[in-house]
Amino acid sequence: xxxxxxxxxxxxxxxxxxxxxxxxxxxxxxxxxxxxxxxxxxxxxxxxxxxxxxxxxxxxxxxxxxxxxxxxxxxxxxxxxxxxxxxxxxxxxxxxxxxxxxxxxxxxxxxxxxxxxxxxxxxxxxxxxxxxxxxxxxxxxxxxxxxxxxxxxxxxxxxxxxxxxxxxxxxxxxxxxxxxxxxxxxxxxxxxxxxxxxxxxxxxxxxxxxxxxxxxxxxxxxxxxxxxxxxxxxxxxxxxxxxxxxxxxxxxxxxxxxxxxxxxxxxxxxxxxxxxxxxxxxxxxxxxxxxxxxxxxxxxxxxxxxxxxxxxxxxxxxxxxxxxxxxxxxxxxxxxxxxxxxxxxxxxxxxxxxxxxxxxxxxxxxxxxxxxxxxxxxxxxxxxxxxxxxxxxxxxxxxxxxxxxxxxxxxxxxxxxxxxxxxxxxxxxxxxxxxxxxxxxxxxxxxxxxxxxxxxxxxxxxxxxxxxxxxxxxxxxxxxxxxxxxxxxxxxxxxxxxxxxxxxxxxxxxxxxxxxxxxxxxxxxxxxxxxxxxxxxxxxxxxxxxxxxxxxxxxxxxxxxxxxxxxxxxxxxxxxxxxxxxxxxxxxxxxxxxxxxxxxxxxxxxxxxxxxxxxxxxxxx
Numbered sequence: 001x002x003x004x005x006x007x008x009x010x011x012x013x014x015x016x017x018x019x020x021x022x023x024x025x026x027x028x029x030x031x032x033x034x035x036x037x038x039x040x041x042x043x044x045x046x047x048x049x050x051x052x053x054x055x056x057x058x059x060x061x062x063x064x065x066x067x068x069x070x071x072x073x074x075x076x077x078x079x080x081x082x083x084x085x086x087x088x089x090x091x092x093x094x095x096x097x098x099x100x101x102x103x104x105x106x107x108x109x110x111x112x113x114x115x116x117x118x119x120x121x122x123x124x125x126x127x128x129x130x131x132x133x134x135x136x137x138x139x140x141x142x143x144x145x146x147x148x149x150x151x152x153x154x155x156x157x158x159x160x161x162x163x164x165x166x167x168x169x170x171x172x173x174x175x176x177x178x179x180x181x182x183x184x185x186x187x188x189x190x191x192x193x194x195x196x197x198x199x200x201x202x203x204x205x206x207x208x209x210x211x212x213x214x215x216x217x218x219x220x221x222x223x224x225x226x227x228x229x230x231x232x233x234x235x236x237x238x239x240x241x242x243x244x245x246x247x248x249x250x251x252x253x254x255x256x257x258x259x260x261x262x263x264x265x266x267x268x269x270x271x272x273x274x275x276x277x278x279x280x281x282x283x284x285x286x287x288x289x290x291x292x293x294x295x296x297x298x299x300x301x302x303x304x305x306x307x308x309x310x311x312x313x314x315x316x317x318x319x320x321x322x323x324x325x326x327x328x329x330x331x332x333x334x335x336x337x338x339x340x341x342x343x344x345x346x347x348x349x350x351x352x353x354x355x356x357x358x359x360x361x362x363x364x365x366x367x368x369x370x371x372x373x374x375x376x377x378x379x380x381x382x383x384x385x386x387x388x389x390x391x392x393x394x395x396x397x398x399x400x401x402x403x404x405x406x407x408x409x410x411x412x413x414x415x416x417x418x419x420x421x422x423x424x425x426x427x428x429x430x431x432x433x434x435x436x437x438x439x440x441x442x443x444x445x446x447x448x449x450x451x452x453x454x455x456x457x458x459x460x461x462x463x464x465x466x467x468x469x470x471x472x473x474x475x476x477x478x479x480x481x482x483x484x485x486x487x488x489x490x491x492x493x494x495x496x497x498x499x500x501x502x503x504x505x506x507x508x509x510x511x512x513x514x515x516x517x518x519x520x521x522x523x524x525x526x527x528x529x530x531x532x533x534x535x536x537x538x539x540x541x542x543x544x545x546x547x548x549x550x551x552x553x554x555x556x557x558x559x560x561x562x563x564x565x566x567x568x569x570x571x572x573x574x575x576x577x578x579x580x581x582x583x584x585x586x587x588x589x590x591x592x593x594x595x596x597x598x599x600x601x602x603x604x605x606x607x608x609x610x611x612x613x614x615x616x617x618x619x620x621x
Contacts, residue, residue: 020102023161024051025170027107027147030099032178035059036185036258038143045175046190050167052150052158060142063115066122070134072111073104073126105129106157107150113143128153165494172196172487172513176212180205180287181255196512197487205238205287213285214484220244221285224327229319230312232293239270239328240285242277247535248542250488251285256292269317273324292316418442419580422589424599429576436567438576445603451571452564453592454583459560460593461586463521467503467552474504474519481517481530482510489534490515492541499548503555505533521559532562557593 021027028045035043038061048054064072103109104126114121121139125132151158161167168191179187179199189197202208210218220241228234254266266288274284296312418426419440427447430439438449466473485493490513493500497507506519520529536558540551565571571579583589583598591597608616 020098021106021150023170024055024150024167025174027051027055027103027150028057028171028174030103031055031057031145031147032175033259034099034145035061035143036182038062040142041184042186042188044188044190045171047168047171048192050161050164051147051171052161052164052167053148055147055150056144058142058144060140063118063121063141063143064113065115065118066134069111069113069122069124070131072100073109073124073129073131074101101129103147106154107152108148110146110148111143112137112139112145114139114141116141163491163495166491168192169487169489169491169494172490174487176208176487177253177260179208180212180253181258181260181289183208194512209238209287212484212486214482217244217285217484221287222327224323226289227323229316229323233316234289234291235320235323236289237324238287239273239324242274242284242328245274245278245282245284246538247282248538249283250538250541251486252283253287254290255288256290257294265313265317266320269320269324272321273328277328290316419577419584421580421584422586427580429573429580431573432571432576434568435570438571438579440580443604445601445605445607448600448602449580450592450596450598451569451579452566453596453598454579455564456560456592456594457586457588457598458579458582459563460557461588463556463560464553467556473522474506475522476519477517477529481533483507483515483517483530483533485513485515485534485537487513488541489537492537496540496551499551500555503552505555521555532558560593 020030024047028047028051032043032045035057038059040059040061042060044056044058046054046056046058100109105128108128109126110123111126112121112123120136122134123137123139124134151161172189172191175187175189175197179185179197183199183203183205185199187197187199188195197211199208199211202211206218206221206223209221212218220243221238222241224235224237224239226234226236249267252267252270254261254263267283270284270286278284418428421427424442424444424447426442427440428442430441432451433439433448436451438451438454440447440449493507493515500507504519504521505517508516508518510516517529517533520533536555539554540546543550543554546554565579589598604618605616608614
């Protein structure tokens with residue numbers, strides 16, 4: 001007997017569901033897109049237990065009659081296309097006819113719908129893909145689809161789900177992003193019977209950016225109005241100010257013909273446009289709309305329709321890079337302002353004059369403040385440079401850095417006798433190179449020391465000792481910091497809130513997706529706490545399965561990095577000597593916590609060769 005068998009229909013449906021329905025957020029995405037296709041201008045999403053026990057999506061779209069309600073759950077039944085020829089001219093979100101069949105195969109579904117021309121609606125129930133009941137029912141025009149007990153008949157899939165708060169966070173983020181792509185549609189999200197997101201009365205992208213990120217962030221977006229790249233190829237964009245960036249690409253949202261997609265190519269466009277404006281490894285917030293001829297798109301290359309193939313892509317990308325670069329660099333001009341609802345001055349004339357766009361205005365809001373040179377950021381002075389068993393007390397004078405030590409007894413003696421630093425004897429400081437590297441010498445040659453990496457290693461090992469002793473101390477920022485989080489960030493915070501508390505972060509809930517940061521690890525009050533805390537949440541989201549010890553170590557590495565002296569910071573001779581003495585006490589004086597080298601040694605032998613002085617005569621020195 002042959003080994004090849006034809007699978008039964010139930011197994012086929014569950015395999016298809018595995019390709020399309022990865023988690024509750026996948027269900028919400030499919031149902032949202034169906035509601036948008038149905039021309040709804042109000043979509044309500046209700047979830048419970050992260051969408052595993054209930055997902056209910058209600059819209060006021062065109063609705064379905066009895067026949068369509070029954071056909072909707074059959075595989076490959078669709079109203080969107082008629083033949084293979086239509087696959088290359090798709091103007092709707094759904095078209096394969098697989099989503100509802102896949103959802104129905106792994107859940108208990110109740111569909112209720114009514115068209116405008118019918119007096120009554122119809123309600124159809126399916127369990128595991130099998131029709132159980134159909135009846136007439138009084139109902140408003142539109143559709144409600146309830147999905148209960150997701151993956152009830154595929155327990156192996158269900159066990160791979162994360163916490164309910166994490167799954168709810170993914171759904172919240174999905175809904176908020178879709179609301180940016182469709183500002184004329186009202187989106188309402190209810191989680192465990194509590195409204196957590198509602199765009200009622202907020203009918204612009206700017207209003208919704210403010211709802212998602214808060215006014216202070218939303219006002220830092222450059223709006224690039226609808227611009228034609230090629231005939232029939234248009235772009236509209238909201239690009240964040242260069243100071244508004246994250247350590248992941250998660251807050252970059254792309255829409256092509258209204259469909260939210262992932263695109264490495266568009267991410268690279270942003271990388272190129274922001275090149276030299278933001279540090280390497282940082283990524284801007286952005287919302288991009290592309291409107292392209294449907295005949296030039298292939299949307300049938302990904303099971304969940306998250307990726308699209310575009311003809312003539314390179315030409316479009318080059319034009320996008322040039323357009324975004326011109327626009328971003330132009331805000332160095334004082335006549336450009338960041339988005340500000342109170343600023344009614346049009347910049348249309350400026351943009352036309354500088355040939356950035358041909359039509360419609362571009363507006364900015366930026367507060368150009370001259371930054372004073374930063375003071376030495378060895379934060380909390382005495383705390384980092386006194387014995388760990390001593391009690392910290394703030395410095396008596398604001399001008400005092402590190403700890404106080406007499407110059408004549410510490411610096412002079414150290415310069416004369418030399419300093420021992422981890423097998424390097426008699427190291428004598430010479431000074432600084434460009435306020436970034438410490439230069440020191442001994443009979444073996446020249447030592448170049450990265451001052452940031454050096455201090456970072458010192459702080460890292462001190463923090464690790466404190467953590468082991470459970471002595472991490474929290475301190476309050478001068479002003480409590482309000483955090484407006486995305487759904488995913490909120491989920492990550494709630495999942496790790498106890499670990500964060502152990503590490504010195506004291507966070508209190510202050511409303512839907514809003515939290516107050518009242519305490520931070522001592523030493524972080526002088527850095528950009530909000531930015532670094534959000535970076536930490538992004539990193540915890542990417543590395544979701546980290547152990548508690550690894551999470552604590554990441555927080556300690558961040559604290560050490562942010563608190564350490566930076567490049568381009570002048571150091572006094574006292575500070576240089578003290579750094580070298582502290583470096584001698586650490587376990588690993590070779591690299592910083594990120595693995596970058598601390599020392600570079602240029603030997604006397606190498607110097608003699610460089611300057612063609614022959615062989616180095618050791619006995620002469």
